[in-house]
Amino acid sequence: MYLSKLTVNVYSRDFRRDHADLRQMHRTVMSGWPDLADEGPARQSQAVLWRLDTVHRGFVQYVQSNSKPDWSRLTADYLTEPAQVRSLQPLLDAITPGRRFAFRLVGNPTRSVIRPATATQSPVEGGKRPRGKRIARHKPEEQIEWLIRKGNQHGFVVPTAHNGQPDVSPSPCLPQAGQARPGDRGPITVMPVRFEGHLIVTDADAFRTAVRQGIGHGKAYGCGLISLAPARTP
Amino acid sequence: MYSIALCLDAPMQSWGTRSRGSIRDTAREPTKSGVVGLIAAALGVPRDESDCLAELSTLRMGVRVDREGILERDFHVTQNVPTTAGGGHRTALSHRYYLADALFLVVLTDADEDRLDQIQRALRAPVWPLFLGRRAFPPARPLLTNGYHDGALTGQGLTRQPLEMVLATHPWLEDRPEVRAAERRRPDRQPLRTVIDCDLTDPDAELRMDVPKSFTPDDRRYAARTVRSGTVHLTDDLITAKDLSCTSAS
Numbered sequence: 079m080y081l082s083k084l085t086v087n088v089y090s091r092d093f094r095r096d097h098a099d100l101r102q103m104h105r106t107v108m109s110g111w112p113d114l115a116d117e118g119p120a121r122q123s124q125a126v127l128w129r130l131d132t133v134h135r136g137f138v139q140y141v142q143s144n145s146k147p148d149w150s151r152l153t154a155d156y157l158t159e160p161a162q163v164r165s166l167q168p169l170l171d172a173i174t175p176g177r178r179f180a181f182r183l184v185g186n187p188t189r190s191v192i193r194p195a196t197a198t199q200s201p202v203e204g205g206k207r208p209r210g211k212r213i214a215r216h217k218p219e220e221q222i223e224w225l226i227r228k229g230n231q232h233g234f235v236v237p238t239a240h241n242g243q244p245d246v247s248p249s250p251c252l253p254q255a256g257q258a259r260p261g262d263r264g265p266i267t268v269m270p271v272r273f274e275g276h277l278i279v280t281d282a283d284a285f286r287t288a289v290r291q292g293i294g295h296g297k298a299y300g301c302g303l304i305s306l307a308p309a310r311t312p
Numbered sequence: 313m314y315s316i317a318l319c320l321d322a323p324m325q326s327w328g329t330r331s332r333g334s335i336r337d338t339a340r341e342p343t344k345s346g347v348v349g350l351i352a353a354a355l356g357v358p359r360d361e362s363d364c365l366a367e368l369s370t371l372r373m374g375v376r377v378d379r380e381g382i383l384e385r386d387f388h389v390t391q392n393v394p395t396t397a398g399g400g401h402r403t404a405l406s407h408r409y410y411l412a413d414a415l416f417l418v419v420l421t422d423a424d425e426d427r428l429d430q431i432q433r434a435l436r437a438p439v440w441p442l443f444l445g446r447r448a449f450p451p452a453r454p455l456l457t458n459g460y461h462d463g464a465l466t467g468q469g470l471t472r473q474p475l476e477m478v479l480a481t482h483p484w485l486e487d488r489p490e491v492r493a494a495e496r497r498r499p500d501r502q503p504l505r506t507v508i509d510c511d512l513t514d515p516d517a518e519l520r521m522d523v524p525k526s527f528t529p530d531d532r533r534y535a536a537r538t539v540r541s542g543t544v545h546l547t548d549d550l551i552t553a554k555d556l557s558c559t560s561a562s
Contacts, residue, residue: 089488091495153498
C-alpha cells in the first residue's frame with residue numbers, strides 16, 4: 079500500500095474545476111494509474127481512496143492505493159510541491175489487537191430508506207430486497223452511531239472519553255456535488271462528515287482490510303480513507 | 313439582438329437559490345434573482361416595485377464561469393436578535409456558504425437597445441451600492457469598462473451580438489498573469505463552463521427557482537426558469553485579447 083501527499087495549488091485552473099465537480103476530481107485522481115486495463119472497476123482494482131484536507135492556506139490531498147501512482151500526468155501547475163509517496167507497510171504491520179490509534183476519517187454516513195410504494199411490493203425473485211434511496215445522516219449522534227456500527231463490521235471500537243461520550247468528534251464538511259454528464263444516471267451529491275478521535279483495534283485482520291479498502295459509501299468521491307497516528311497517551 | 317457583458321469578480325460572492333433558514337447556501341454561478349437585484353440597485357428600483365423587477369427578469373441571461381470559485385462556509389453568530397415573542401433577545405447561529413475567488417462573465421440580452429443602454433449607464437453610476445449576493449461582498453473590479461482603462465480585463469458592456477456569440481468571443485476575464493501564461497502554453501485546454509437561459513422544451517433543460525417575483529421583505533416569491541449547461545472553448549484569442557501586459561511595455 080502507498081500513501082501520496084499532494085500539496086495542491088489553489089490557483090490552478092484544473093484544481094478549481096476538480097474542486098467544483100466530484101466526477102472531475104475522481105478522474106484526476108485516477109490519472110495517477112495510466113496503465114490500468116479498461117475492463118473492470120478501475121478504482122477498486124487499485125483500492126484508490128483519497129481525502130482533501132484543508133491546511134493553513136489551501137488544501138492537501140492524500141491518496142492511498144495498492145500500487146505506486148505516477149503523478150507526472152498532473153498538469154504542471156497542479157501542485158506547489160513535488161508529490162510525496164511513501165509505503166504504508168509499517169502502518170499495516172503496527173495494527174495489532176488492542177492497539178490504540180488517533181484517527182481521521184471523512185466518511186459518508188447514510189442510511190437506506192425504502193419508499194413505502196416499493197416496500198409493499200412482493201420481493202423480486204431471488205429473494206432480493208428492493209433497493210432503497212440513500213439518505214445522509216445529519217445529526218451528530220446519528221453520525222457517531224454510524225461510525226460505531228462501522229466499527230463492529232470492521233474490527234474497531236471507539237473508546238469513551240473523559241466526559242463519558244464516545245471519543246470522536248464529527249464535523250460536517252461542505253456538501254460535494256458532481257455535474258451530470260450525458261450517459262450518467264444523474265448528478266452525484268455527497269454530504270461527507272469528518273471524524274476525528276481515537277479508536278481501539280479489536281480484530282486486526284478485519285481492521286487492516288478496512289484500512290486498505292476504506293469504509294462506507296462514496297469511496298470514489300473522497301470518503302472512506304482512514305488515517306492513523308499514534309494515540310496521545312492519556 | 314443586443315447584449316451587455318458584465319464582469320462579476322470579488323473575493324467572496326454568494327448566490328443563494330433555496331435558503332431561507334439558518335443555512336444560507338450558494339449556487340456555483342450567479343442566479344437570476346441576484347443579477348436582477350444588482351441591476352435594480354444600480355437603477356434605484358426599491359424592493360417593493362414588483363412590476364419593475366418582473367420587467368428586469370425578462371432579460372435573457374447567460375453566465376460563463378471564467379474561474380470556478382472555491383466553496384467555503386462561515387459559521388456566523390448574530391447576537392441580540394429580538395425574539396419573535398417580543399420578550400428579550402437571543403443569539404442566532406447560521407451557516408453561510410460563499411464562493412471564494414470566483415469570476416464570472418454575465419451576459420444579458422434583449423432586443424431593445426435603449427433599455428440595455430439605460431442599465432449600462434446605471435451600472436456605471438449606481439444609485440445604491442452594488443454587491444455580489446451579500447451586502448458585505450462588493451465587486452473587486454468594475455463590472456463594465458468605463459473608457460478610462462481601455463485595456464482593463466472587465467465586462468465590455470453593450471454590444472450588437474446575440475448572447476451565445478458574446479459568451480464565445482468575450483475576452484477571458486482571468487487576471488492572474490501566471491494562470492494566463494500557464495493556460496497559453498497548454499495544448500489541451502479545459503473549456504469554460506456556461507449556464508444559459510433556455511426554452512422549457514429543451515431536452516437538456518434544468519429548472520432553477522430563482523426568477524424574482526417579489527423582493528418585498530416579508531413576501532419574497534420566486535418563479536422558475538430553465539437553463540442549459542454547456543461549454544465554450546477557451547481559444548488563444550480569448551486569452552490574448554486585451555492582455556496588454558506583455559505588449560504595452562515594449
